[in-house]
Amino acid sequence: MYKILLVLAITVVAMAGCKEKPGKGEPGANLLDSRCGRCHPMGVKKAHTTKEEWRQTVARMMGKGAVLNEGEKDVVVDFLVKYYHP
């Protein structure tokens, strides 16, 4: 029984890995998934070039209901600047 569960768990992890999201496994990717994914299930599209633009967008999203503390906000903004640009 334990072995079956283990195989199942590995399969699920392997399947999740196929989605090819940028920066997978980084703290920013997890925050993006858990805090932004609620309203952007397909992932955030590539949008802005500069850090300032991302900062404003993330602040606007927090106004809509994205839950991030100041530290998490910085992590997400840095992550977006790194991976989500045109």
Ligand code: HEC
């Ligand atoms: C409560 C729901 C909600 C959450 C949570 C949320 N968004 Fe949004 N987001 C929206 C809606 C609705 C729009 C479209 C209307 C708009 O652009 O104001 C949008 C639009 C956007 C856009 C396109 C508009 C632009 O200015 O480029 C980006 C990029 C974006 N969101 C990123 C994020 C990120 C990053 C997070 C996490 C920090 C996030 N969103 C969390 C609801 C949400």
